[in-house]
Structures are given as C-alpha cells and as structure tokens.
Amino acid sequence: MNESILIIEDEIKIAQLIADYLTASGYTTHRLENGDDVIPWLQDRPASALPSLILLDLMLPGTDGLTLCHHIHDQWPQLPIIMLTARVEEVDRLLGLELGADDYICKPFSPREVVARVKAVLRRAHSRDSVGDDALNQLVLDEEGWRALADGKDIELTAVEFQLLKVMMSAPGRIFSREQLMDHMYRDHRIVSERTVDSHIKKLRRKIADAWPEREIIRSVYGVGYKYQPEE
Template sequence: MKPRILLVEDDANLVELVTYNLEKEGFDVATTGDGEEALVMAEENRPDLVILDWMIANLSGIEVCRRLRRSPATAALPIVMLTARAEEADRIRGLETGADDYVTKPFSPRELVARVRAVLRRLRPALSGGNLDYAGIVMDTAAHRVTRDGQGVALGPTEFRLLRHFLEHPGRVFSREQLLDAVWGRDVYVEQRTVDVHIRRLRKAVNGDDLPDVIRTVRSAGYALDLEPQVKAA
C-alpha cells in the first residue's frame, strides 16, 4: 500500500508541482488549501504524513499543527511544515508547536521528497521497508517475517498488522476503537471484542510459554506494546 500524504497548501501551482513529484516517487496524495478541512481529512482518513503550509485559509498551519498534536487520533502523525517564513524564530515556533521538520520556500521538490522520506524513516520505519524492533522482537516488514530473541514467530495476517502497528508506536496505549481503525480500517465493521481475540492470539505467538509479556492491558484504556511499569496514553 502506498504511503498517504496530506498536502495542505493553497497555492494551486505549488500543489500541482508537489503532488506530481510525490506521486512520481510512489506516494498517494490528498490535497486541501483549507485548515479546517485539513483537520477533518486527517481525522477521517488518517494519512501517514502531513505537509502543512503556514499561511492557509480559515486556520493557520501553526494552529492546524497544534490541534493535530492535541487530538489522540493524530498526536503521533508526522508533520512537515512548508512555508516562506524563514526566520529562525519562526522555525523554532513551528518545531516547538509539534512539526517534525521545517522546509522553507523556495525549495527543491527533490529536497522535499527527501525530507518526507527521512521523517517517515525516523517516525514510521515500516513505510520505508525497514526492520522494526522492540524488546527482542524484530519484524522484517519487507520479508513479512518476525522473530523474538532470534526464534521465528508464526503470525496470521491480522496479528502481523496488529504487531506492526504496536512496533511503530511502542509504549503508547491504543483503545480497541483506535486499533480497529488502524488495523482493520474505518470502512470495515468489526466488533470491538474481536480486538481482544486477536490480542490473545498475538500474545500466545509472541510470548510463547515463558517469555515476559510485552503486550500490556491498561484497564479502561486499551493495549500497549510495553515492558515498562508506566504507559503513556496515545
């Protein structure tokens, strides 16, 4: 599946240029020039990364960034700010608001694509075809292979997707509803108790008979991939 990019920019020529270069590099791009619409799009069809202009209609890019970071559903969403504001104070403000990178205009489309790939490698390594690992669990996303402490782990397709989502966000608590959206998709009707069934299967496969349980149940909150005594909410 192609990584999804939400491009929030109101310059039609720039939208065409950036969209062309991203699609040429294998990304699926959705666009809007409206800050309020960007928030709705990010919630309803969560992208893998947002490219966000500072000066857009209705809400500024800074305010969109702030609201995305406040919402549990989009708090971990990678954000690249794209703006003509090149002053150091503006860059610092953008990064402190929650942007993961800051690209100033004018820019090279090749540089923007490289920055997008760098952010995805750092924050969403599964999208770059790399390995994911945590607490001795290693997932080769390209070969679709999982090991724990060097021993192979047999997983069904759903358990694989579930583990991949956890490995992309270690330590974060996800509710059953959030897991349904991320693993099964918003357009598929599945009862929430189905999550519990697949969590049990994943536990059995990953933990075996005597290994520490890496999947924590957080009462009234959900599940997390975490060996630590304290878990932060997503």
C-alpha cells in the first residue's frame, strides 16, 4: 500500500491504538503530540515524503486543531484531514469542515471505524488525483463528497451551494427562477428572501472563479433568474 498516516493526538494510548490498527491494515504511521510541532514537521519534508492523510485531534497542547487545519489546508491543500474530537457541537463540526477537514470523527470511537474512514477518504482523494484528460476543461460534481472538481481542482462547497450547482447543471441552458432555486435549497420550505439566493450565487461564482478565473458558467438572466451555461 505504501501510504503513511500522520496521527496528531496528545492522548498517547489513543494514538498508539490507532497506530496499531492502521499498521495492521498496511499503513505506515507517524505520531505527533504537540500542535506546535506539526507545521515544522511538515515543512521539513519534501513533497514525496508528506503523509497520505492526517488524523488531527481538535484539542491539543500548543496550537489547537482548528488552527492547524486552517494552516495545513492553506499550505498543503492536497493533504486529506480527518478531525478527531470529543466536542460534538454542530458549530465545531461545520467549522472544522469549512476550514478544510475531509471528515470528522467524534470520541469515543472504534479504531476499526477510524480505519474505515481513513480508507474512504483516501479513496476519494485518489479519485481526485486520478482525474484524466477527459475530465479536463470540465466541471464535475462529486456527490459523495459534496464538492465540485474544475479541471480536477477541488472546489469546496457548502451544502446549499452544492445543491444550487447540482440543480442548474442538471439542465444546462435552462433558466431557473429564484423561487425554483429556493425550493431546491431549502426542502423544509422555510421563508427566505430572493436576496438569499443572490448571496449564495455570488459566493458560488467566486469559488468557481478561483479555479477558473476567466470563465463565467453561471449566468444571470435579468428579471428571471440564473442558468448554468458551460462554455463551448
């Protein structure tokens, strides 16, 4: 398999247990206990020696897990991160994922579950890395990972942004009214203003523009709504 996992966990028994199960599954493991050691450890390694995936505890001595997740995602965006934490509040989960985490496991957990999640996240990562020429110059939706790939580049979307893009891409060239888009955005039929749709579209366009700076594939139709129009 020749894949390595960096375990960043200050609880030694938990870290050792995870390492034992990962080793038994064919992975090489490295362990760090203090958040302050993580970025220097990664910076000292050439790209070829970086880990395949990082298991990152939220509560660490030194730099905390959320801060590390943000820095790692900025400097090494290709590195998958699974966060480990005893804090189960929804805000922590969403914040961790928005900062770049690929998955989130709450303690206490089964080490077998950790191994299964590692395998699943690595499969998604390998799928992104192996995008062939047929996927270039295309925008592709990864429905399992709730993200989009533009020329193989990962575009991380919120659930609402993903749903908006999915709806418009289902019928290229079709104009969707704001009301129609709202029905797909919020299945509970909550009451929101049409400006909410405009705000989500603006954020979605900005994220796509970061990957495709000179393309406009989500177009406004004055007085009507929006459509997905891939360039020829």
